[in-house]
Amino acid sequence: MTSRLRHRLNLFSDRHVLYAVAVAGTACLLSAGLVYAGYFIQVLRVARKAPCVPASIDDAGGACVLVFGKHSRDGRLLDVDFGARLDRTAMLWHEHGLRTMILLGGGPAGVPSEADLAHAGLLARGVPADAPLLLESTSRDTLQNMRNARALLTAIGDAGPVVLLSSRYHLARCAVFARQLGIAADLCAAESRLMLSPRLLWRLAGEAAYVCLADIGTRWARLIGHKRMLARVT
Secondary structure, eight states, X not given: OOHHXXXXXXXXXXXXXXXXXXXXXXXXXXXXXXXXXXXXXXXXXXXXXXXXXXXXXXXXXXXXXXXXXXXXXXXXOOOHHHHHHHHHHHHHHHHHOOSEEEEEOOOOTTSOOHHHHHHHHHHHTTOOTTSOEEEEOOOOSHXXXXXXXXXXXXXXXXXXXXXXXXXGGGHHHHHHHHHHTTOOEEEEESSXXXXXXXXXXXXXXXXXXXXXXXXXXXXXXXXXXXXXXXXXXX
8 A cells, every 4th residue: 555545545534534524425415416516616717717927926025935746656757747837836936036935745755755856846947956945845635735834934934925836726725725724825827728638627526526525624613613623624
């Protein structure tokens, strides 16, 4: 069993996560799928409309960009999606200047983390070694990415504009977690535009399920005052 699969099994075996799954599943079932359809439309809308250069990039002092990593099967090769995220980050650095870049993502023991791969990829794209880069190399999923990024931002005293940079299909989930964690952020798409395909539609469907689970689970936990459930997502 890979460490990635083990992490996912541990996550979805947590009783609070299972409770959230039951609540979200019930909402989707009772609505005859309309609740899920609404989240799918939300994810698709974000994926289509996210800018490649958000306005906060050009604010005085520049922006802090959180660059989301992506699983690498052998800990060395970057897939197309990961490469596009690094291409966009390097472009923003060269053309606009950035206050800070925080590279997010851990990995299994014994291989480079996602943050390490992103660092090497940015250096290969001409970002200088003395650029303001921070690596967060312990998180294994998007929520952990955001939690650890929040801790880093607090530690360095960075309260300026924050930009979340990832693949278009992933941005809605990033935005939901940022809102739940109290991080005010703009979105930045890695790809120039959304190119629909069967593979991408499948990814969007999966992201809609994640967003549905996170959003409904959080709303329900707040409604009933379930502090332990809230602690899982905030």
